[in-house]
Amino acid sequence: MxxxxxxxxxxxxxxxxxxxxxxxxxxxxxxxxxxxxxxxxxxxxxxxxxxxxxITGIDDMTGIEVDGDRLRIGALTTHRTVEKAGLGVLSAAMRWVGHLPIRTRGTVGGSIAHADATAEWCMLAVLLDARIRVLGPAGSREIAAGEFFHGPFWTALEPDELIVEIVFPWPLPPAALTEYADRKGDFALVAAAVDLDRERTVLGGVGPVPLLVDSLDAEEIAAGLDVRDEPGVSAHYRRGLARTLVRRAVAEASP
Amino acid sequence: MTREPHLHRDGTWVGASVPRREDPRLLTGRGRFVDDIRLPGMLHAAFVRSTEAHARIASVDLSAVREVPGVVAAFSAADLGLHDIVALLDRPLHEFVPTAMPVLAKDKVRFVGEPIAIVVARDPYAAEDGREAAVVEYEPLPPITSDSAALAEGAALVHEEAPRNTLVDVSLFATEGIDEVFAAAHTVVEVRARTGRQNALPLETRGAVAEWDDRDEQLRVHTCTQVPHQVRTVLAASAGLDEKEVRVIVPDMGGGFGLKCVVGREEIATAAAALRLRKPVKWIEDRSEALTASFLAREQRYTVRAAFDADGRIQALDADVVCDMGAYSCYPFTAGIEPLMASAEMPGVYKVPAYRVRGRAVTTNKAPTAPYRGVSRPQYVMVMERVMEKAARALGIDPVELRRRNVITEFPYRGVNDVTYDPGSYKESLDLCEQVLRDEGWFDRRGSDPAIGIGFACFSERTGYGSGAFAQRKMAVVPGFDVSEIRMDLDGTVSVTTGTLSHGQSHETTMAQIVADRLGIPYDKVKIVQGDTDRVLYGWGSFASRSITIGGSAAAASAEKLGERLRVIAAHLMDVDVESTELDGAGGVRAGDRRLSFTEIAEVAYLRSHLLPKDVEPGLSATASFDVGGDGTFSNATHAAVVRLDPGTGGVEILRYVCVEDCGVAINPKVVEGQARGGIAQGIAGALFEEVRYDDAGQPLAASFMEYKVPTAAEIPDVRIEHLETPCAFTANGAKGAGEGGTIGAPAAVLNAVNDALRHTGVELDDTPIPREAIFRALERAAEPALEAR
The missing domain is CATH 3.30.43.10 (Uridine Diphospho-n-acetylenolpyruvylglucosamine Reductase, domain 2)
Known part of the structure; x- marks a missing residue:
């Protein structure tokens, strides 16, 4: 090792x-x-x-800023900083990111770039239509989160591009993210995030990228999943977890 | 540093929760572990390991390895020419097939991760670069990845000399007429259970630093083992050295749990490389190797029937136990360790009048096994406690009441398993554990919440196995006794050796407490010497909860002998009869109103020896040994877990855990509680989290903590511990072993609690780790009628 x-x-x-x-x-x-x-x-x-x-020595890539109808989070901002920032669903969802030491070192941009399909930041970005601002040799561009994730560890980012910040719409809607794993802090077996305003759900752990569904109906979402039996986790169980987690996310997001 | 005395209420050190003497250095990062040892010019080793589960080795080409920058040397089995490691049982061939474990694989590999060559480089990075450059050609053989595949007709043979891949097949007991008892029984219950393969997972992985010392003419090996003398014997034999030419030193250890009480191959290879190169070589196992290529344990399959009468009294027990021991038989215990333990001890705390058992060890293409804290007892106790719960359900009797009717209450008790149980508090621990739960309101909460379940486990654990008990298992190498040397220096302070070896259990504190009481001196005037084959006369190390029972008793005996010597000298100096003298409990010998301090006696013994009695040799030292003559001493406990299941996920939350334990007289209650808590965490890990899985090709599926789900503090509940005290009649201070009990009770308590919470579903789960999906499905199915009604 x-x-x-x-x-x-x-x-x-x-x-x-x-x-x-x-x-x-x-x-x-x-x-x-x-x-x-x-x-x-x-x-x-x-x-x-x-x-x-x-890139940790770059001093202008850290921080959280409300800029009109946009919430800009510097790529080097740690999960822990967001967790303590009082930013609704974003802060609340951070409790699911690994353990405290991981949240203290890990960054928002790093998580987006790593593109694990159960990563909280990837799910939140897709759910809330965040835009990923990147800088390359030709200048900067913004990529919609919905077009950013191509597969596990595979994104729209070019090899010579740097994620600079993640831009969320502001204010944030009533939303919540919840997960299940046998052990606290593990990558989720299944994760669900919901946006009550736009009545949409993002699921993690059911495909190669965060799956966006325009529904809040847990039964309907679970029934519609394209999942297969895997060693130790049947499709039936994964659907059942999705159903439970969507329900719980909706309950958590509801005022 | 001066400390307040922390004397027990009776004025003795034993029984007091004095602070652990190890803690100041360990908690401030000043401990010294193997990886802290850095010798001048030290090189670093890494191992070329098999990528195949089962294959002939066609060729091993290390030429490219030797070209990698930073690599100093690379050796295959052929290069080092070491003798194999062979562990033996004294049993006929139809019961036990001896097999050899080569230090480095020779003609064949038998599991993924098996060491094939050792690469030695200037730093660990280059060593790993070198490992990647090795070219090994394999001719694959069919991988055997389960006990059933191993036993199948016509299966490929992991060891050609072992037909049907069976290393051990022993039927220890078969009560005459047992079939008739079953035929006539009021109720027969059956348990079929499989327990997952686990890793004992000491926080500190294995490792060794070895160097040849020309001054001492010795191969000096610093390694984290529980059994330094056994490592010395195997290393000397393997490398063709005299035992005097090998010194094994054990520094601080970050746990062992049995995984380190067998002799590993990598330590031997590392030492052999150092010997060959005449340069210090370090090998530190990384976590990935620790998970895939060290020693595993606990993968067992039980098929058990039990007969009960109408009152719920057990009449007979019939058990078949198959243990998947992996690729090799471990030294010195052999592959018999698990099946023989289960066979010998399974009736446990219950009055079982008829017993039949067959125990088998099969060999498969998985990493080999070693003892792991509890050795089979977490498994067979779990099965026995499932038997009790099933019988209780079948007969409509409260499960605690059913146990009460069956536990041994009169001692000594001669068991159907030819073992004599010394006194314990089986029924008392059940009663108290149930009472604690009642007082805390858990039965009420269970009554109002169908998702809550309560599970019990009542068990005893034979500790302090003497040589007689091990000989009964027919080990060819028979552990058992311990021998202790004690020395008092000029200033009256004492050094005492123990052949046991603390790898986290604080013997430096507890043994000092025992010795301090014997001599009447403060416990911090006693130094415990352990873990060095040049400084310790001989030792079997620490395992099987033997340290305090046997090592502590030997230390007590040597201290008593020294005390007698002090009295003999003092009597002579004071010109009184020895019989009229006594140790005064304050560092001196008293005779009436006259007194000599130990320093005054020591001054004579060392500096004015002409004043000694004629038949007394100069100096102040003594040697004494101790062995348990009979069947050992039984610790016991009742554990209870309270769980709540989550119907939406199948998740399990442990709400409460209660442990009522009896390890006789606790030398240091805080240390005992630490042992219990840590053990319980490992037991919970087995019940709910950990499993080393392999795919059909024999590839291990857990190579990191992402896949191997060791629980964290977040998963381990608060544990309430209550003590009972039934002293042992034949150990120093009446202590019984306390190292393993926590691990033994927890799987049964948790599994029973989960099943209790499934009581409305008609589903029973008997395998561990308990799959959450199975819980989810059981609760889902049970909820369906309710959904339809709605």
Whole structure:
């Protein structure tokens, strides 16, 4: 559980990070922020980046700001910062992110970039139609969350692009996220998030990306899931969990 | 640091919850574990491991490994030429088939993760780079991944010498006429249960730092083992050294739980590499290796029938136990460890008049097994407690009342399993445990909430296995006794050796308490010496809850012998009869109103030896040993769990856990409680969370804590512990073993509680870890009529 050899670089600015990514493009560079997923994958040698570009020294990518009808969260903001910020569903959902030490190091942008299909940030971004603002050699662009996630660990992000911030609509609707795992802090077996205003649900753990459904009807959503029996978890159980969790999320979101 | 004395109310150290002497260093990061040892010029090892579950090794090519930057050397089995590790039972071939475990795999691999070659490099990173460059060609053989596949007609053989992949097949007991008892019985209940494969999971993984010392002409190995002398014997034999040329030193240990009471292969290979290179070599097992390639335990299948009369009294027990021991027989216990334990002890606390048992160990292409805290007892107790619950349901008798009718109440009790039980508090612990739950209102809450269930487990645990008890198991290498050397220095302070070995159980504190009382000196004037084959005469280490019962008794005996010596010298100096002297409890010897302090006696013994009596040798030391002559001493406990099930998810929440334990006289009640709490957490882990699964190809499915679901503090409930005290008649201070009980009771209590909470569903679950989906489905089906009615 020791990583393969890599070179370490520290970026001092957003532009500097993009420059490093461009410059090192042939050497399989990878951005590191909190490192809560990447370092574990490197230790198992499942990820073998040739270069790590550390962006934690960039000082203008952290923080939460309400900007008219937008809520902007800097990519380097930690889960724990959001948890303590009193931001409705976003703060409440953070209790499901790993354990306290993970929330203290892990970042919002890192979670979005990692694109685990049960990750709370990916689900929240899809549910609330967040936009992912990224910076590349040609300048910055915004990608709708609905178009960002392509599969596990696979996103619309180009190799030389950096996630700068996540932009949520403001104010936030009545919404909630809930999960089930045998152990607290684990990746969810199934997770459900609901938005009562727009009557939509996002499910995690039922497909390769967060699944958006335009319904709050737990029975209907569960029945409509395209899930298969897997070792230790039948499709029936997964549907049952989805049904329960949608109901509970709706109850939690309801005033 | 000065400390307030924490004397027990009787003025003795024993019985007082004095602070653990280990804590200041451990809690401030000043402990020294194997990985803290850094020697000049030290190299780092990593192992090339099998990627196949079952295959012939066609070739091992390490040439590319040796080219990797930073790699110093790489050795295969052929390069090191070490002797195999062979563990034996003294049983005929139809009962036990001996098999060899090579230090590095030779012609064949038998599980994914099996070590094939050792790579030695300048740092651990380069060692892993080197490992990746190894080229091993395999000729795959059919993988055997379950006990049923192992026993199937025509199955591939994991060890060619073991037909039907059976290493142990022993029928220890078969009461005559037992079939007639079943035929005539009022009620017969049956339990078919499977328990999941687990990892004992010490926080500190395995590891070793080895170096050849030219000055001492010794191979010095620092390693975290529970059995240093046994490691010395195997290492010396394997590497062709004299035992005097091997020194095994155990620094602080972060747990063992049995996983480290067998001799591992990697430690031997590491030491052999250091010997070959004449340079220090360190190997620290990483967590992924610990989960997949160390020693596992507990995968067992039970088919058990029990006959009861109309009053709920058990009449007969018939059990078939199959243990999946994985790829190899562990040294020194062999693959017999689990089936023989289950067979010998299964009747437990109950008056079982007729008993028949067959215990088998099968070999499969999974990581091998070692003893794990409780050894089979968490499993057979779980099965017995399921028997009791099922009988209670079938007969309409309250489950606690049914147990009360069956537990042994008169002692000593000679069991159907040829074991004599010394006095315990089986019924008393049941009564108190039930009372605690009643007082706390849990039966009321169960009455008003159908999702709440209460489960009990009543059990005893044989502790302090002496050589006689192990010999009965027919081990070829028979553990049992302990021997202790004690020495008093000039200033009256004492050093005492123990052949047992604390790997977290605070023997430095508890043994010091025992010795302090014997000599009448403060417990911090007593130093415990352990875990060093050059400093300790001999030892069997710590396992099977033997340390306080046997090691503590040996330490007490050596202290008493030293006390006698002090009295003999003092009597001579004071010119009185020895009989008229006594230790005064304050660091001196008294005769009437005259007194000599230990320092005054020590001064004579060392500095003015011409004043000693003629037949007394200079110095102040003594050696004494202790063995348990009979069948050991039985600790006992009743555990109860209260759970609430979540019908929406199948989730299980433990609302309350109560443990009423009796380990005789607790030397240090806080230490006993720590043992109980930690054990209970491991038992809960087995009931609800942990399992090492393999796929059909024999690939392990748990290589990290993401897949191996060890519970965290969030999953472990508050535990209330109540003590009962039935002293043992033949150990020092009347202590019984306390190391394993927590682990033994918890799976049964939790499983019974879950089943109690399923009482309205008609579903019973007997396998662990309990699948949440099974709970979900049971509750879903039970709720269906209600949904229709609505």
């Amino acid at each position: 020791k990583p393969a050899s890599f070179e370490f670089h520290r970026a001092r600015s957003r532009a500097g990070a993009v420059e490093l990514l461009t410059e090192l493009a042939d050497g399989d560079p990878k951005i590191i922020a909190g490192g809560q997923s990447l370092v574990a994958m490197m230790n198992f040698r499942l990820a073998r980046p040739g270069h790590l570009v550390d």
